Amino acid sequence: MESAITRLLSLLKSSSKSKTSKSSLKSKSSLKSKSSTLKLSLPSSSSIQRLIISNLSPTYLENSSKPSQHLSQPKQKLIILDINGTLIYRDKNFGSKYNPVGKIHLRPNLNDFLDFLFSNEDYFKIMIWSTARPMTVYYLVDKVFDHHKTKLLDIWTRDKLELPKVEYFDKSRNIVKNLDKIWQSEETWNQMNTILIDDSILKARLQPFNAIHPISFRKKFQRENDDELLKVMDYLNKLKYQSNVSFFIRHSPFNIY
Numbered sequence: 001m002e003s004a005i006t007r008l009l010s011l012l013k014s015s016s017k018s019k020t021s022k023s024s025l026k027s028k029s030s031l032k033s034k035s036s037t038l039k040l041s042l043p044s045s046s047s048i049q050r051l052i053i054s055n056l057s058p059t060y061l062e063n064s065s066k067p068s069q070h071l072s073q074p075k076q077k078l079i080i081l082d083i084n085g086t087l088i089y090r091d092k093n094f095g096s097k098y099n100p101v102g103k104i105h106l107r108p109n110l111n112d113f114l115d116f117l118f119s120n121e122d123y124f125k126i127m128i129w130s131t132a133r134p135m136t137v138y139y140l141v142d143k144v145f146d147h148h149k150t151k152l153l154d155i156w157t158r159d160k161l162e163l164p165k166v167e168y169f170d171k172s173r174n175i176v177k178n179l180d181k182i183w184q185s186e187e188t189w190n191q192m193n194t195i196l197i198d199d200s201i202l203k204a205r206l207q208p209f210n211a212i213h214p215i216s217f218r219k220k221f222q223r224e225n226d227d228e229l230l231k232v233m234d235y236l237n238k239l240k241y242q243s244n245v246s247f248f249i250r251h252s253p254f255n256i257y
């Protein structure tokens, strides 16, 4: 497993190097031809996904192979929400010592999305898991969730990642949201009924069939017609009837649904 993670991180590293070279290339007139070359050197998300899947635990794979039944009534699901890149974009250029979080751009349809989640309390239980530090996360939750805040089941932050101290205060590439941690702490929740909504494939790499990955909401992608959250709502409307979400997501993943 360790070697797989090492390979994964080296894929990431090459991706990040390529992205760096992409931005430096932008100023050159031969951008078009160099971009074509660059495209070939980037690891595709499907190659990363294949590597992730080849290293899953046998128990996880076995559970995700148990066919899901379409239930006549929705069954309770735990929705774990990421914040940055999924619900909002934080422009840190506008940060200051009075506002370390920066300017917050809400993703289109966010209010409808939150109303949808919190008006279905009988079968959606919502918690937050952000990899930002606690103070930042609590600030963002105040701004983003407003009156829904009191209905959150829990708020998890960077301190739940069990990172070594040096990585806690740095931009660690080892970040993974291990859902086992939630499943071990609360027996109601398990692989059958847990859904992580996160723009990062890598942070969900230990339980990929429990994750929905909307396109990352970044400044460059900001546009009025971004409809990722509407698509997530449609997908959740299907998942809420499933007895085993990991089977359903494995066979009908969000991004090609």
Ligand SMILES: [Mg+2]
Binding pocket: 082, 083, 084, 085, 086, 198, 199, 200
């Ligand atoms: Mg994110």
